[in-house]
Amino acid sequence: MYDLIVLGAGAAGLMAVASLPRRRVLLIDHNPKPAAKIEISGGGYCNITHERLDESFYLGDPRFIRTVLNTFDNRQLLAWLQKRGLTPVKRPGGQWFCRHSAKELSTLLRESAAHADWALGREIIELFQTPRGFGVRTDRGEWHGRRVLVATGGLSYPKIGASGIGFEIARAFGHEVVAPRPALVGLTLQKEQAWMKTLAGVSVPVEVAVGRRRVAGNLLFAHKGVSGPAILDTSLYWNGGKITVDFLPGVRLKSILKSRTKSIASLLPLPRRLTRAFLEAQNIPNLPYAQLSEAQKERLSYLKSYAFAPAGTFGYTKAEVTKGGVATVGIDPLTMQSRLVEGLFFAGEVVDVTGRVGGYNFQWAFASAVTAAEAVAKC
Numbered sequence: 021m022y023d024l025i026v027l028g029a030g031a032a033g034l035m036a037v038a039s040l041p042r043r044r045v046l047l048i049d050h051n052p053k054p055a056a057k058i059e060i061s062g063g064g065y066c067n068i069t070h071e072r073l074d075e076s077f078y079l080g081d082p083r084f085i086r087t088v089l090n091t092f093d094n095r096q097l098l099a100w101l102q103k104r105g106l107t108p109v110k111r112p113g114g115q116w117f118c119r120h121s122a123k124e125l126s127t128l129l130r131e132s133a134a135h136a137d138w139a140l141g142r143e144i145i146e147l148f149q150t151p152r153g154f155g156v157r158t159d160r161g162e163w164h165g166r167r168v169l170v171a172t173g174g175l176s177y178p179k180i181g182a183s184g185i186g187f188e189i190a191r192a193f194g195h196e197v198v199a200p201r202p203a204l205v206g207l208t209l210q211k212e213q214a215w216m217k218t219l220a221g222v223s224v225p226v227e228v229a230v231g232r233r234r235v236a237g238n239l240l241f242a243h244k245g246v247s248g249p250a251i252l253d254t255s256l257y258w259n260g261g262k263i264t265v266d267f268l269p270g271v272r273l274k275s276i277l278k279s280r281t282k283s284i285a286s287l288l289p290l291p292r293r294l295t296r297a298f299l300e301a302q303n304i305p306n307l308p309y310a311q312l313s314e315a316q317k318e319r320l321s322y323l324k325s326y327a328f329a330p331a332g333t334f335g336y337t338k339a340e341v342t343k344g345g346v347a348t349v350g351i352d353p354l355t356m357q358s359r360l361v362e363g364l365f366f367a368g369e370v371v372d373v374t375g376r377v378g379g380y381n382f383q384w385a386f387a388s389a390v391t392a393a394e395a396v397a398k399c
């Protein structure tokens with residue numbers, strides 16, 4: 021009989037175990053190698069957290085998120101890591117990364133969770149209640165514990181172990197699950213935007229309006245559509261419909277096109293390939309601005325507000341995270357315990373809280389895991 025069974029040995033599951041050194045804990049994962057996602061994150065360096073942290077960087081209930089982040093914020097996370105010998109480095113944008121490799125973090129978490137029993141390579145099939153707590157049925161064995169922490173993540177990157185088991189467990193225990201969707205993911209294009217596909221590899225700073233949000237960053241043209249940090253953040257808030265891209269953020273078009281002799285292509289501060297493809301798609305001749313017709317000038321102004329409806333996303337195989345998940349209304353943010361079932365806890369991406377690009381998702385995984393672990397330690 022374990023004090024706690026942790027389902028999922030990812031960022032959240034490992035951090036929860038690491039925070040409970042004196043408890044009898046079992047960690048179950050079907051991946052023979054725990055922390056697999058950490059090792060491929062942040063381009064192999066793992067963007068652990070961000071200098072600027074508050075609920076506005078997340079999709080989800082702001083009060084819920086604030087409460088959990090207050091329990092274990094970016095400073096506490098950095099101090100926790102430093103105390104254990106990992107000193108992340110801050111990049112100019114404010115993101116904290118591992119200095120040499122994401123393996124620094126995965127190794128540290130595995131070592132910090134070494135006191136637990138591990139059941140790796142076991143597929144979690146079902147969680148059920150018993151008179152003294154819970155039973156976990158896997159494809160190879162069954163285990164019992166007084167409490168259970170569901171830290172099985174979302175549906176993104178199925179090739180390294182993602183599954184919907186956490187959502188199934190939550191539903192089976194009466195929890196509402198907000199429809200999961202791929203997020204922090206590239207967007208595919210309609211036929212009308214086929215001109216963008218000729219630009220694969222080009223990257224430009226943009227500002228994107230999506231609903232009432234505005235996100236800034238680089239847009240990367242890809243073979244399948246558009247990607248890059250600005251589009252990944254856009255995908256967090258996009259639920260179908262149009263987005264509007266400003267390809268010249270901070271630039272007043274008319275003020276840079278004053279010359280009566282120079283062609284517009286030579287004046288636009290954009291990669292040449294992008295300018296040419298845009299002018300061709302909009303049927304605008306490459307003349308000095310003053311020589312364009314009113315209709316051509318109007319079409320040129322779309323560079324500041326190019327509105328289009330993406331066809332969809334690149335899907336879960338490419339999505340860094342899953343938005344949606346276990347509805348926070350059914351979870352106590354002070355403990356991450358279910359409000360419906362005593363002894364059942366949730367942490368990490370399985371919960372309906374999703375962060376922007378920049379280390380916000382690991383920060384969430386760690387903060388929610390520490391919150392749950394502290395609550396279990398007090399039981």
Ligand SMILES: Cc1cc2nc3c(=O)[nH]c(=O)nc-3n(C[C@H](O)[C@H](O)[C@H](O)COP(=O)(O)OP(=O)(O)OC[C@H]3O[C@@H](n4cnc5c(N)ncnc54)[C@H](O)[C@@H]3O)c2cc1C
Binds near residue numbers: 061
């Ligand atoms: C390519 C990529 C890059 C990323 N880069 C960053 C970054 O730099 N910064 C950042 O903040 N976020 C990043 N993320 C997001 C971040 O990795 C996740 O938000 C975070 O790992 C979530 O932690 P978690 O513990 O909740 O879930 P996970 O890390 O996904 O862990 C869940 C665990 O549950 C196990 N599991 C699932 N189903 C079952 C089952 N049926 N039986 C047994 N075990 C099961 C899985 O094998 C896995 O080990 C990135 C994601 C990807 C895919």
